[in-house]
Amino acid sequence: MRILLFARRNTKEILRDPINLLFALGFPLILLFLFSVINSAIPAEAKNDMFIITKTAPGMATFGTVFFALFSGVLLAKDRTSSFLMRLFAAPMTSMDYIIGYTLPILAMAAIQSIITFSAAVLLGLPLSVYMPGAVLIMLPIAVLYVGVGLLCGSLLNEKAVSGICGALLTNIAGWFSGIWIPLDLIGGGFKKAAEVLPFYHGVEATKQALAGDFAGTIPHLAVVLGYVVVFYGLAIIIFRRKMRGDKA
Amino acid sequence: MSAIIITDLTKKYGTLTAVDHLSLTIEKGELFSLLGMNGAGKTTTIKMLSCLIPPTEGDAVMLGDSIRENPNAVKQKTNISPQETAVAPNLTVRENLEFIAGIYGQNAEASVKSAKEMSSRFGLDDVLGNKARTLSGGMQRRLSIAMALISDPQILFLDEPTLGLDVIARRELWASIRQLKKQVTIILTSHYLEEVEALSDRIGVMTKGKLVAVGTTADLTAQTGTGNLEDAFVVLSGGVL
Numbered sequence: 133m134r135i136l137l138f139a140r141r142n143t144k145e146i147l148r149d150p151i152n153l154l155f156a157l158g159f160p161l162i163l164l165f166l167f168s169v170i171n172s173a174i175p176a177e178a179k180n181d182m183f184i185i186t187k188t189a190p191g192m193a194t195f196g197t198v199f200f201a202l203f204s205g206v207l208l209a210k211d212r213t214s215s216f217l218m219r220l221f222a223a224p225m226t227s228m229d230y231i232i233g234y235t236l237p238i239l240a241m242a243a244i245q246s247i248i249t250f251s252a253a254v255l256l257g258l259p260l261s262v263y264m265p266g267a268v269l270i271m272l273p274i275a276v277l278y279v280g281v282g283l284l285c286g287s288l289l290n291e292k293a294v295s296g297i298c299g300a301l302l303t304n305i306a307g308w309f310s311g312i313w314i315p316l317d318l319i320g321g322g323f324k325k326a327a328e329v330l331p332f333y334h335g336v337e338a339t340k341q342a343l344a345g346d347f348a349g350t351i352p353h354l355a356v357v358l359g360y361v362v363v364f365y366g367l368a369i370i371i372f373r374r375k376m377r378g379d380k381a
Numbered sequence: 382m383s384a385i386i387i388t389d390l391t392k393k394y395g396t397l398t399a400v401d402h403l404s405l406t407i408e409k410g411e412l413f414s415l416l417g418m419n420g421a422g423k424t425t426t427i428k429m430l431s432c433l434i435p436p437t438e439g440d441a442v443m444l445g446d447s448i449r450e451n452p453n454a455v456k457q458k459t460n461i462s463p464q465e466t467a468v469a470p471n472l473t474v475r476e477n478l479e480f481i482a483g484i485y486g487q488n489a490e491a492s493v494k495s496a497k498e499m500s501s502r503f504g505l506d507d508v509l510g511n512k513a514r515t516l517s518g519g520m521q522r523r524l525s526i527a528m529a530l531i532s533d534p535q536i537l538f539l540d541e542p543t544l545g546l547d548v549i550a551r552r553e554l555w556a557s558i559r560q561l562k563k564q565v566t567i568i569l570t571s572h573y574l575e576e577v578e579a580l581s582d583r584i585g586v587m588t589k590g591k592l593v594a595v596g597t598t599a600d601l602t603a604q605t606g607t608g609n610l611e612d613a614f615v616v617l618s619g620g621v622l
Contacts, residue, residue, distance in 0.1 A: 137483040144469075145470075149471065214467055214468075215465040215467040219463055222432065222433055222459070377434070
């Protein structure tokens with residue numbers, strides 16, 4: 133009951149900020165459209181499939197979830213610095229009420245966001261597939277990873293710092309290292325190796341495999357993502373609990 | 382009857398002692414003010430009593446329940462209006478009230494009823510549908526206190542409730558706080574001495590984490606041989622008249 137009340141409150145706080153809506157829905161759709169325009173401008177004889185919709189759609193759907201780090205981080209930082217969280221900490225709620233309450237709305241938003249992105253991609257030429265619901269499900273652990281990063285930053289930093297780290301920095305890192313702007317094979321070398329260690333590329337690959345119906349192929353990529361989920365979400369829970377107890381984390 | 386019995390309550394951060402062996406008894410329905418300069422330990426005391434931070438030593442029994450042994454029971458009968466205006470900015474006034482009522486265990490029907498009662502009591506009826514961030518500072522403070530009262534607490538902590546408000550808004554809030562006297566046990570912290578004098582049954586003065594004096598305004602002025610509360614506070618805080 134308390135979790136749902138808190139989740140509902142967080143949903144309203146996030147969705148009533150028009151900038152959030154612009155980032156969460158608008159940005160992936162704009163990029164998807166731009167890539168589609170670029171792709172149509174590439175002559176067939178160039179045999180360059182970098183920007184074909186079957187590659188850009190899973191990339192954009194996965195990239196869209198990076199903004200949830202920003203949303204959850206800024207919301208928590210605002211709650212903390214405005215003392216709203218202090219008011220809630222004085223109420224009979226547990227740390228898990230808060231953590232789940234911050235996470236649930238993001239999971240719902242991630243699912244809706246990816247459905248909208250895939251629907252737009254279908255309009256742009258992506259073949260409608262029975263595997264799309266599976267690709268939407270793949271978004272959930274990726275979204276949990278970003279919620280973990282957001283909650284970790286929101287527990288430790290103020291709103292401005294969270295905006296910088298989870299906004300500008302993380303979106304750029306996720307964009308470049310996921311291979312959605314430029315395929316990693318084109319860059320190669322140490323950059324590619326670094327990308328293969330980080331979760332962003334694996335998130336996109338897992339979505340691609342799921343969309344292609346190769347769910348076994350998602351497993352190695354999901355395993356990397358889940359490893360990062362355990363680290364970041366786990367750290368977020370530990371730090372949040374310390375903050376809740378009034379420790380100087 | 383005693384509502385709050387504090388015994389040797391202490392909070393240390395490393396080598397810094399923020400609250401130093403504070404012992405105090407507050408009666409049921411009393412409005413008790415904590416006075417002190419910045420860093421005197423007022424907010425830390427309130428945070429310990431509202432179970433936001435654990436004490437390093439000592440204990441406080443709040444209407445029969447220890448803050449150390451049974452913080453959840455304490456949380457059910459206390460509430461706090463923090464120093465900063467702690468409202469959910471993108472929620473409406475009604476949603477803010479109903480949300481807090483809900484997390485203190487009221488069902489949807491009871492939450493709606495309580496929100497109506499509080500909005501009427503604190504003059505928020507006309508802005509019930511407005512988002513909290515669009516309210517003036519004074520109205521946000523009123524909402525903040527209404528949110529603290531919607532759980533029907535037996536003990537209420539008001540941490541600098543009128544900080545940053547203009548004179549009119551402050552006086553309006555005083556009237557609201559006066560209405561609560563005798564019904565709710567209130568611990569108030571403030572830097573405004575006229576506010577403390579106007580509202581309090583008793584006053585405690587804290588200096589460097591220690592409670593150095595407790596009494597009515599008359600008690601404190603008599604104890605320090607001064608003519609008013611401000612002078613008494615300056616003397617008790619170690620200042621020069």
